[in-house]
Amino acid sequence: MSDKIKLTVIGGGPGGYAAAFLAADLGMDVTLIDLDKNPGGVCLYRGCIPSKALLHVAKLIHEAEEAKNWGIEFGAPKIDVNKLRDFKNNVVNKLTGGLGQISRQRKINFIQGRASFINSSTLKIEKVDGQTIEHTFEKAIIATGSVVTTIPSLNIQSKRLLNSTSALDLPEIPKSLLVIGGGYIGLELGSVYQALGTKVSVVEMMPGLLPGADRDLVNYLSMRIKKSFAEVMTNSKVLEMRELVPSGKEVKGGISVKIQDDKGTVVDKVYDYVLMSIGRKPETKGLGLENTKVTLTDRGWVKVDKQLRTTDPNIFAIGDIAGEPMLAHKASHEGKTAVEVIAGHKVTFEPLAIPAVVFTDPEIAWAGITEEQAKKDRIKYEVAKFPWAASGRAVTLDRPDGVTKLIVDPDTQRLLGVGICGAGAGELIAEGVLAIEMGANVTDLKLTIHPHPTLSETIMEAAEVFFGQSSHFYKPKR
């Protein structure tokens, strides 16, 4: 009998494959189960990666347009949707294919199918080739992620009602699009379609876009979106939707929408397409969890402890299904932690900061504590902000619409949080995450030489602002 631990990972997203790969590296006998042909999950097939490919294109279109102001004119772009879709699909295939190869190199038993628990040591797998097999394991990791949420009353049967998955398939470039939900998915996809020439409107129930993020960061984005989007309706909600059937020349196809605006007035509007992006939720149905000792939290997530163990001693859970934040990088880190725990290492999931990035234009990113959270939890803090208008690099890019801010413990001057809004904020935030994880204080940031001229300097300068000593932003210490 082999003394290798027999581990089965259900779900091949960024959490699942990271777990499977590390487990193989640690010498376990690993099976990875996923419905898709290769590992990758929502992130690679239907989420982060395809949307970023499209957002890259969107950014290019915007910059080409803005080049007018710098004396360069390209003329209106000609967009070949089919070719653009191919580019996106190629990106996805390249990356998922690569993961498949790495998985084989690691001698992982990859099964394409749908798994559900028969008991705490056996799975039933319905393979995509039609075969059904039983599969036993010593330890299992549930990494099946989340699915898009919908508003049941608005769930009409129409090709013109998109969700984040179908929106990424680029059925065509609509003339007008209503995005329901001003969260990051809605704004990212809305930005893509806006760049491609669609008139995009957003409706959000809360008073502002990106609820939960600090307002001073969101403001720059709101300002830009208000200019580029056709309409931003906050404090508003969609009451009803109905597909219009084309009839002769008078009525073209589309979706008629009843919207209640911030004043309570109900208006009727017609859009070519509607994208519902109100969030994601864990999907626990169909996994056969009732045949195990796994239990759920009140809000529907699988209950896990800090070592990602579920209430069933054989079963672990990671990623979206194990709770918020539902982010790929959280899932991967959890996946690796779970595998280490299974390998008998004494570890727990204990990050000090999980960065969040919204890939809009400008990007918004933060890590550690937000100001909103600090206020809510009554944590003592001080803020130091460096506006990008004072950054040489931002001005050369003609993108002064940004800010870098540090949230600092006034007693120890320890860095508690970093928030950045601006072009490339998603890349810049990593420095903040490392600083928080290392327990760095503001002086550490101030005394670290940053390359000139780069946007990364804004972090150092924000630290200087804390002491009232920023070279490029005069704001004496009170």
Place this chain on the structure above:
Amino acid sequence: MATEFKLPELGENIESADVANVLVKEGDTVKKDQAVLEIETDKATIEVPSTVEGIITKLLIKAGDKVKVGAVIMIVDEGKNAESKLVEEQHKAEIEKENNVTEVKTEPEVEYKAAPSTKSSGKKEIVDFRLPDLGENITSAEVANVLIKVGDIVSLDQAILEIETDKATIEVPSTVAGKVVEVLVKAGSKATVGNVMFRVESVVAEAGESETLEVKKTEIEEPLKVEVKKEPVLTPTGDRESLQRMEFENQPPVLKGAAPAAPSVRRIAREIGVDINKVPGTGPGGRISMDDVKAFSKKLHESYSQSGGAGLNIKSESLPDFSKFGSVNKVEMTNIRKKTADHLSYAWATIPHVTQFDKADITLLEKSRKDLNKNSETKLTVTAILVRIIVEALKKFPQFNSSIDMEKKEIIYKNYFNIGVAVDTEFGLIVPVIKNSDKKTLSEIATEMNALAEKARNKKIGLDDLQGGCFSISNLGGIGGTYFTPIINSPEVAILGVSRGNLEPVWNGYGVFEPRLMLPLSLSYDHRIIDGADAIRFLRFVVETLENPIKLLL
């Protein structure tokens, strides 16, 4: 006349506390001893009663604040002067017309009874049941069983929860009565003293004890106030709803109280079993380096070996994978089992045990015991007789009725005689204590022992019944065996083990072996305080008294 209400002394060494909840608002009327605040100290959540009465004109704190002892919490108008207050309040009320300040606008008398009046006029009221104090040092416990469900009608003192503390499983009686509208705990969850366990809708009886005549009067005058009371019940649910809508309400509160140390340092600390939060950091802002962790760990080990805790810090050997050898079952230890394991390991590791053996001839004793039992309702047992004999032995040998304080290098002698008797129950070993055994007759001891054992087996035992023992007796004779070496129930210093009595041939001194009933006894004692010779004397005394009970009278 305005009076300040300051945060009073909260007890041992507590200088400040976090305000968990403010139970009053500006404009409210407070009575003496009415709870105005809930504060959270290191030890527990406490309600702070008011020492003043009158109308709150200013409230200076809110939930979440840190408050120092002596800080002003609120300013109260001690309203003897009803007139001026009325004017003032009316003025205020005009400003905030829509608010519920109206409550205060009524007659001064009414204000005293604001709380009870809502009760009676509302007829129905939601009342919280909070987990009461469970005894010394217990702040939380595991809920073993919830005995009620939504819709049930509970009455006062009805058992509503079974909770498992470190020491025993206890039934918690209700202090409220009414229809259960919400149950906030379930079996297996952890309950903290002071937390709400369930809510009932209490139908207030017309002739409630606390309701005075004046209350009835106010009832007629003020039918309005029902709504005021409802408010606090509704707010939290509203909050929860809005929370769920937040898309980025998802960042874990990671930084709260996290030690400033790099991930690599945190991981090493965990691996070597050091709590990173306890390591003093030497870097700027208290940052913890790898060297800090190592230094702290070294210090820990040194202090362990100094305290003579031989082997307490021994790492447990890793277990093999038993399932390789055959099928296994894994069951989580119950709290009693965990506690027993910890407690006995501690006793075994810290007390130098010696066990002394002897045998007592109980032929005569057994004969007279059985004779007595024939005509008596209470059945005497050997253990009950032993309790009585041990009391006398403790009087004669006081070092057996003591405890050692190694830190202060003191011996604590006890002038009371509480004898613990080990009871085997289906959910573990429990040692109920017979208090003041020296003042009880044999039959009283026997009756009490039976009652305690019964309570222990029915999970009805209170913590009180398990505390304060001086010396323990463990009688396994009912099951069998010749001798065993009992482990001392620390901080006691000796324990008597009793095995099964057997007929044995005993040389009578006159040329004949006689069949005698011999009872094997084992006395384990703490050699730090008891010398071997004393132990033999003690045990001989017990043996001789069993053989010749008249010694009890000497």
